[in-house]
Amino acid sequence: MNAAAVKEKPIAPPMKDHIVSLQASAVHWTPQRTLAWAFEKFGNTVAISSAFGAEGMVLIDMAARIRKDFRLFTIDTEFLFPETYALMDRIEEKYGIEIEKVFSVLSPEEQARSHGPGLWSRDPDRCCNMRKVEPLRRKLKDLSAWITSIRRDQTSTRSAAQRIEWDAKFGLVKINPIVDWTSKQVWRYIHDHDVPYNALHDQDYPSIGCMHCTRAVRPGEDARAGRWPGFSKTECGLHMIEPAQS
C-alpha cells in the first residue's frame, strides 16, 4: 500500500508539553537516532520535507538506511530548475520511494492572470506565500510531525532551532536532525556515502530554490546570497519562528 495513502489521526496538542520536556535529552542525539525516534514515535504521520539541497539529501539517505517506506514530500512551486527535477527522478529510482509533490492552488499561468506576470520580481513574499507557505500549511494538516534539514548556522532566523521542537506556526512537532551540523559535515557525509546531489552545487549554487529567485554566488559571498538577489528577503516563510501559541 502507498504510505502516502494512509492517514491516521494527528496526535493531540498535549504532545507539545512532551516535546518541551524531551528537548534536553535530545540535545546530543545523532541525526540517525533522531530519525529512528521520529519514525518510531509518529509512524506514518511523520514525513521528511525537502527541496533537495545538500542537507536534505543527507537526511533522505540516512532515512533510507533506517526505514524503506519513509514519507518524503516537496513543495513543487513549478518554478524549479531542471537539475532539481532531474534529482527528484534520481531519488525515486535510487531509494525506491515516491516523492509526494504538493502544488500551489494556482498554476503559474493562473497566477500570472490573477496577479500579473513576474510577481516574484515585484512581491516575492506574496509569491512565496501562494506557492510555498499555503501548500505547506495544507500538507502539514495531515501530519503529526515533519522533519526538516535546517541547520542553525544557515540564517539568523534558524539560529535558535532545536533538534525537536513544537512548531507553533503550523501546530505540529518539528524535527531537525542535523540542526547542529556544519556545511562541512554535510558534504563529508555526501562524499563518504556516495549520496546524489543537485548538479547546480558544482556550479556555485550552494543554496537552490526557484529559478526566478536563485543565482550563483560570487567568490566571498555568503552561501545564501544567491537567494532573492536584490531583496532583503532571506527566507520563504517555511521556517520562520512565531511566538508559541497556547
Ligand code: SF4
Ligand atoms: S522563491 Fe521566488 S518564484 Fe519561488 S515562490 Fe518564492 S518568490 Fe515565487
